[in-house]
Structures are given as C-alpha cells and as structure tokens.
Amino acid sequence: MRRVVFVKALMWSLALLAAAPASAEIRIMQSPGGQVGPFLDLFEKVRESGDRVVIDGPCLSACTLVLSIVPGERICVTKRAVLGFHAARSVDRSGRFYAEPEASEAVLQAYPGPVRNWISRHGGLSSRLLLLKGRELAAIYPRCR
Structure with missing residues (x-):
C-alpha cells in the first residue's frame, strides 16, 4: 500500500509538470513527499527547463529538495505554502523506520543558507516535522505575484 501512495504522489507531481502551460511555471499544490530519488530526477528536469516554481500548498519531506536543486x-x-522538514530515514524489510544521520546531514548542507539557519534555530532535523510557513517563509522566499 505504501508503494501505491508513493506512486500516486509521484504521478501527481508528474501531472503538474505535464499540465504546466508554456508560460514556464510549475505549481506545487500538495506534496507529501516520498522516496528521494524520483524527486531529485523531477526537480533536475525542472531546473534544466528554466521554469519558475510556485509553492502553493504543502511541500513536505522529499518535496523540499526543490530548494536545493x-x-x-x-x-x-x-500564502498557502508550507515547507515540511525532517531527518532522512529508511524502512527496513519489516516496515520499521530507522534514522539515516549521514543522509540527513547531506540534505541539510544542500539546502540554501537561510533554510539551513531556520532549521538549526528550530532544533535541527529530527523525526519531528518542522513546518516553515507564513512570515518566516516569506522572509526567505518572495511571495508570488
């Protein structure tokens, strides 16, 4: 079932790209995240396209890699944008999550400085989801017109 949810989330992300008008704008309206690899591939394509990214809702977990790419x-x-950060984790064969401290550090270092600083001021990456939104988010990224 977890794989189905991931596939649906990724297909939604790909649908956003496919539905993007020629005006070169990608809109993230709701992404719960998922496995890192497909998000890296997706955002690499967005970077190469030159398209602008509008974050217009929750962009959680692996979705936040857009900030690094x-x-x-x-x-x-x-005003609806919310970025959600947590430590990297993997799932073992029995379905239990375990921490990936080296991957967490690599991801943290890949984020832009103001995002890294915000995460540090809020306790760093851990299993707890940190939500960056509102004025704090608008202080780092401009509001869309």
Missing part, C-alpha cells in the same frame, strides 16, 4: 530566484511562495 532549482535556483532560489526561480522559486516563489503563496
């Missing part, structure tokens, strides 16, 4: 000057946020 797409240049910051091509990202804007709406």
Whole structure:
C-alpha cells in the first residue's frame, strides 16, 4: 500500500509538470513527499527547463529538495505554502523506520543558507516535522505575484 501512495504522489507531481502551460511555471499544490530519488530526477528536469516554481500548498519531506536543486530566484511562495522538514530515514524489510544521520546531514548542507539557519534555530532535523510557513517563509522566499 505504501508503494501505491508513493506512486500516486509521484504521478501527481508528474501531472503538474505535464499540465504546466508554456508560460514556464510549475505549481506545487500538495506534496507529501516520498522516496528521494524520483524527486531529485523531477526537480533536475525542472531546473534544466528554466521554469519558475510556485509553492502553493504543502511541500513536505522529499518535496523540499526543490530548494536545493532549482535556483532560489526561480522559486516563489503563496500564502498557502508550507515547507515540511525532517531527518532522512529508511524502512527496513519489516516496515520499521530507522534514522539515516549521514543522509540527513547531506540534505541539510544542500539546502540554501537561510533554510539551513531556520532549521538549526528550530532544533535541527529530527523525526519531528518542522513546518516553515507564513512570515518566516516569506522572509526567505518572495511571495508570488
């Protein structure tokens, strides 16, 4: 079942790309995240396309990798935008999560400085989901017009 949810989330992300108008804008309206690899591939394509990214809702977990891949000057946020960060983790064969401290550190270092600083001020990456939104988010990324 977990795989079905992931596939649906990824297909939704790909549908956003496919439905994007020629005006070069990608809109993230709701992404719960998922496995890192497909998000890296997706956001690499967005970066290469030159498209602008509008974060217009929850962008959680692996979705936040967009901040590390797409240049910051091509990202804007709406009032509905929420970024959710947590430590990297994997799932063992019995379905239990376990921490991936080295991957967490690599991801943290890949985020832009202001995002890294915000995460550090809020206790760092852990199993707890940190939510960046509202004025704090608008202080880092511009509001979309």
